[in-house]
Amino acid sequence: MTAPLGVILAGGRATRMGGGDKGLRDLGGRPLIGHVIDRLAPQCARLAINANGAPERWNFLGLPVLPDSLPDQPGPLAGVLAGLDWAAAEGAEAIVTAAADTPFFPPDLALRLQAHAGASGLCLAASPDETGRMQRHPTFGLWPVALRDDLRAALVEGLRKVVLWTDRHGAGVAPFDSLPHDPFFNVNTPADMAKAERLLAGRA
Structure with missing residues (x-):
């Protein structure tokens, strides 16, 4: 399978962390987003960051910065659309997305998303x-460039919930284990950051 492009979604407001960029918070002596890049880069042909505001704050990473094309930060689907527009300009067929605040996601994320994609090419x-119930992670998905105009129209019409749009297109679901911990654990609060520090120390 052809390696997709990768887009790190870093456009959130981080209100539970007191604002600012969660991806730039320190985890183990380096920015949180650095851990995400280390995991996603080997799985993708090239990477970019979806982020709003001054792009210069991400310059040290040496990656393209893709702002939302729609106003008022309407959520992760807007970041997906920015990534799809970038991928279309690059001549790519699909992107894989990962959240900037989730440093432990699986190293085979892209391959398993591709393996479980629905007929439309979508997969979460x-x-x-x-409780053992499978929970989808809307910021971790495989998104085909062919659906970008449909996504743009849905966002303009006011759709914001990721799974409403992905269900509309018969998205597949790629299952992952949660042992010894949920690989999609994300840092939303200072307590979460302390937990991430413990998990990182346990992996060292």
């Missing part, structure tokens, strides 16, 4: 919660 990652 999923893992079991503490």
